[in-house]
Structures are given as structure tokens and as C-alpha cells.
Amino acid sequence: MIRMLEPRWWLSEVRRVVLVSPLGVLVVFLAVRFGVVEADGDRLNYDTVVIWFIAYLILYTGVTLVAFARSTRRQVHTWAQTEDRGTWAQRYLLGTAPGPGMSIFVGATALLVTVLWLPGELLTTSLGPAARTWLAVLLVVAAWTTVAVSFTVAYLVEDVQSDGAALGFPATPQEVDREFLDYVYLAVAVSSTFGTTDVDLRTPDVRRTATVHTLVAFVFNTVVLAVVVSLLA
Numbered sequence: 001m002i003r004m005l006e007p008r009w010w011l012s013e014v015r016r017v018v019l020v021s022p023l024g025v026l027v028v029f030l031a032v033r034f035g036v037v038e039a040d041g042d043r044l045n046y047d048t049v050v051i052w053f054i055a056y057l058i059l060y061t062g063v064t065l066v067a068f069a070r071s072t073r074r075q076v077h078t079w080a081q082t083e084d085r086g087t088w089a090q091r092y093l094l095g096t097a098p099g100p101g102m103s104i105f106v107g108a109t110a111l112l113v114t115v116l117w118l119p120g121e122l123l124t125t126s127l128g129p130a131a132r133t134w135l136a137v138l139l140v141v142a143a144w145t146t147v148a149v150s151f152t153v154a155y156l157v158e159d160v161q162s163d164g165a166a167l168g169f170p171a172t173p174q175e176v177d178r179e180f181l182d183y184v185y186l187a188v189a190v191s192s193t194f195g196t197t198d199v200d201l202r203t204p205d206v207r208r209t210a211t212v213h214t215l216v217a218f219v220f221n222t223v224v225l226a227v228v229v230s231l232l233a
Contacts, residue, residue, distance in 0.1 A: 007066060007067045007068075007069075007070035007071045007075075008067070008071040008072075008075040008076075008079065010063055010064075010066075010067035011067050011068065011071060011075075011076065011079045012079075013153075016060060016063050016064060016067070017060070019059075019063060020055075020056055020059040020060045020063060021056065023055065023056075023059050024052045024053075024055040024056040024059065025052065027051060027052070027055035028048045028051050028052050028055070031048070031051050032048065036051075037051065037126055037127065038126035046113070046117055046123040046124060046125055047125050047126055047127055049113055049117075050110075050113060050114070050117055050135055050136075050139060051135070053106065053109070053110035053113065053139055053142075053143075054110075054135065054138055054139050054142055056106060057103075057106065057107065057110065057139070057142035057143055057145075057146045058142050060103065060106075060146055061142065061145055061146045061149050064149050064150075064153065065149060068153070068156075068180050069180065073179075073180075076156070076180065077160050080156060080157045080160035080161060081160055081161060083157060083161075100147060100150030100151050100153075100154055100213075100216070103146045103147055103149075103150040104147060104150070104216055106143075106146070107143035107144075107146055107147050107220065108143075108219070108220075110139055110142075110143050111139075111140065111143055111220065111223045111224075111227070114136050114139050114140065114227060115223065115226065115227065117132070117136075118132055118133070118136045118227070120132060136227060140223075140224050140227050143220065144191065144220055144221075144224060147191060147216060147217070147220060148184075148187045148188050148191040149184075149187070151187040151190065151191070151209070151213045152180075152183045152184050152186075152187040153183075154209050154213075155167065155183045155186055155187060155206065155209065156180065156183045158203070158205055158206045158209055159178065159183070159206070162203055162205070162206075164178070165202055165203060166201070166202055166203045166205065166206040167186070167199055167200065167201065167202065167206060168199065168200030168201075168202055169182055169198075169199055170198045170199075185199075186199050187213070190210060190213045190214060190217060191213070191217045191220075191221075192217075194214050194217055194218060195214075196210060
């Protein structure tokens, strides 16, 4: 129990996913309990799904950032060096290895639900247009941020396991003892510009990770644009 209070204990992808999933259910329960959404037949389903997605994405991102920010660099790098990278499916589909798999799935599903749920015609809802709009904006921002944070962890693990050979940051010697914010910089750059800006990708593994990230970012940004157009309409 004491170990669970240590930030480094939450560096594990599986532990973070297992933690935030039931917490999302708790948020839904509280939303129903305090009348944020109505428990009226099938109307409960879609509103609560959206709220669960928002809660999951925000909690996952928050726990991840706190775990990596509060752990020492030595703890983070020790975890990354000993972590099993798993297969491609485990990293990008199942979410059981360090990688953005679970966040991609949850984020993509969340955006799909938003597109169908926001108009209030395809999926039943007890919320008014204004409430749906604000929740949709929050969900889109949370999904985009979660993907960026998840790929931040993926780049960190790739770089640490290659002893600093995977990535080349400008005016920085090749070393594994880099700041977590360096990887945040790279992930945000790819998510927003589809490029690595001034960071060099030096190994096949990290180039494959960046390729997947670019494709995911393109899809997400396209959906985000569609949601924005829908909101303006």
C-alpha cells in the first residue's frame, strides 16, 4: 500500500490504466447522483459514456504527468530500461506495454462518440445544446492532450533503451539523462505540426513510432477540425 503512494509506482502503463478506469465510473456515478445527467432509460447511456471518456482521459493524463514529473530522473530511466517493450500490438492496440495503444483507442472512440452525440439527433441525450457543446470541446482537448502525453512516454522509453542514440536534440550531447520535458517537446511538435521540428530520429524503432504518431495526429486533427466546424454551424 505504501508503494502505491510513491509516484514511481505509477510509471507502469497497466497500473495507470487500471487506476483511472474505475475512477471514471465513479465520476459517472457522481454525475448521475447529483443530477448532471438524467438516469432516464436509454438516455443515461450516451451522456454517461461521454462523461466517462472525459474523466478517463483527464485522469490518465494527470496521473501520467504527475508520475513522471514527481519521480526522479534516475527512477524514470531505471523503469524505462527494465520495461519490456512488448510487441507492436501490445504497444499500439492492447496498451499493455509502454506506448499509446490504450489512449489511441479511447481517444479515437471518444471523438467518434462526440461526432455522433453532439448534434443531439443520432444519439439520445438529456443534455441541452450548450452543455453538449462544452462537453464536446472538453473531450476533444482531453483526447488530443492524452495522445501527446502517451507518445511522450513512448519516445522516452525508445531513447532510454537505446542509451540516448534514438533521438538527437539540438545543442545537446548524446546522453540518456534527458529531461522529461524534452520528450514532451517532441511529442507536442509531432501532434501539432506532423513533424519533429529540430529533433533528429536516429533509429528505425523511433522512426516507426514517429510515423504512427504522425498518422494518428493527422486523423485526430482532422476530426478536431470537423468538430469545430460542427460547433460553428
